[in-house]
Amino acid sequence: MTTATAQAHPNIALIKYWGKSDEAMSLPATGSLSLTLDIFPTTTTVEVDEALTADVFELNGTVRDDDAARRVSTFLDLVRAQAGTTAHARVTSTNTVPTGAGLASSASGFAALAVAASAAYGLDLDEAGLSRLARRGSGSASRSIIPNVALWTEGDDATSYAREVPAPTIAMVVVTLDAGVKHVSSRVAMRRTIETSPFFPAWVTSTRTSLDEMVAACAAGDFTRIGELTEANALRMHATMQGAEPAIRYLSPASIALFDRVVALRAEGIDAYATADAGPNVAVICPPADAERVAAALRETTDALPGVNASVLVAGPGPGAHLVDRAGGAA
Numbered sequence: 208m209t210t211a212t213a214q215a216h217p218n219i220a221l222i223k224y225w226g227k228s229d230e231a232m233s234l235p236a237t238g239s240l241s242l243t244l245d246i247f248p249t250t251t252t253v254e255v256d257e258a259l260t261a262d263v264f265e266l267n268g269t270v271r272d273d274d275a276a277r278r279v280s281t282f283l284d285l286v287r288a289q290a291g292t293t294a295h296a297r298v299t300s301t302n303t304v305p306t307g308a309g310l311a312s313s314a315s316g317f318a319a320l321a322v323a324a325s326a327a328y329g330l331d332l333d334e335a336g337l338s339r340l341a342r343r344g345s346g347s348a349s350r351s352i353i354p355n356v357a358l359w360t361e362g363d364d365a366t367s368y369a370r371e372v373p374a375p376t377i378a379m380v381v382v383t384l385d386a387g388v389k390h391v392s393s394r395v396a397m398r399r400t401i402e403t404s405p406f407f408p409a410w411v412t413s414t415r416t417s418l419d420e421m422v423a424a425c426a427a428g429d430f431t432r433i434g435e436l437t438e439a440n441a442l443r444m445h446a447t448m449q450g451a452e453p454a455i456r457y458l459s460p461a462s463i464a465l466f467d468r469v470v471a472l473r474a475e476g477i478d479a480y481a482t483a484d485a486g487p488n489v490a491v492i493c494p495p496a497d498a499e500r501v502a503a504a505l506r507e508t509t510d511a512l513p514g515v516n517a518s519v520l521v522a523g524p525g526p527g528a529h530l531v532d533r534a535g536g537a538a
């Protein structure tokens with residue numbers, strides 16, 4: 208029996224991945240760029256056990272026998288094929304990020320699983336190989352292998368992986384408005400967007416242009432341009448999916464109130480810009496020196512909203528996925 212434990216953090220994209228060019232290989236329609244966070248780690252242990260007749264997946268203390276378990280097994284099949292074995296595994300994972308809420312649990316989840324499973328099955332993968340593997344579990348997981356700011360390029364199976372790119376230090380204030388599971392998963396929602404939204408072709412062309420500009424703005428340390436591109440790309444992604452049939456709308460009135468507050472903060476001279484993934488929760492980027500002030504303003508906004516019980520956390524750039532001991536310390 209061989210065991211390995213890994214930890215990975217979620218990442219929030221500044222230029223989003225929304226749509227695949229190849230579902231089976233999990234290749235994206237466009238490249239994307241994200242910030243790996245230093246909060247909300249996922250810790251995953253993989254025990255390869257010849258005595259098991261099937262894989263076992265336990266998430267946050269509950270053994271799963273559903274799509275989430277099948278997704279883990281399908282992923283382990285890829286690892287087993289590369290390792291040349293049919294042995295099953297027991298996978299035990301703990302998310303500190305809300306699962307399926309639009310805060311990138313699939314990213315931290317499959318990045319941790321890629322690192323733990325490849326070690327437990329004896330694969331010797333470099334960072335690019337781990338990113339390619341994690342991509343097959345969830346596209347965004349390719350970027351959680353990488354620390355700080357990650358660029359995941361479009362391409363084929365061999366060339367579509369994430370790597371770190373130079374960028375200024377970015378703080379991210381994460382506002383959890385609703386930790387519940389979204390009604391439509393990212394996977395299903397992006398499929399429906401491609402099939403039915405007339406805006407999808409424009410999303411692809413505009414995102415490609417914005418990504419090139421974003422890489423240049425990151426290299427130049429131009430925080431204002433990074434922010435402008437981030438907020439525009441997020442709103443374009445949500446507009447594109449709202450053009451689907453039936454429409455997909457993840458943003459709630461509280462999300463919109465936060466976007467409005469961020470516009471007001473800019474009028475006060477703070478370089479803050481909002482984004483949101485496939486869920487109502489909002490993340491705001493700003494220079495690290497302004498993060499506490501931004502967090503206080505966003506708390507004030509959510510406190511004034513009836514029926515909203517939000518949590519506001521300040522995050523910074525986080526580490527890439529890595530092996531740890533079972534208790535979560537460095538391996």
Ligand code: ADP
Pocket residue numbers: 249251266274275276278279300301302305306307308309310311312313314315316317320345391392393394484485486
């Ligand atoms: P999110 O916004 O949280 O990324 P998604 O719809 O993209 O939401 O993905 C949620 C799915 O990711 C879960 O239903 C489950 O299948 C998978 N997932 C989440 N956390 C883990 C984990 N720790 N290990 C394996 N799979 C996970």
Ligand code: DP6
Pocket residue numbers: 219220222223224225233239313314344345346347348393394395483484485
């Ligand atoms: C809105 O990576 O969760 O967060 O590849 O089907 O697992 P699958 O989808 P996923 O999609 C993430 C979408 C997003 C934007 C982003 O993270 O770039």
Ligand code: CO
Pocket residue numbers: 311312313314345347393
């Ligand atoms: Co996801």
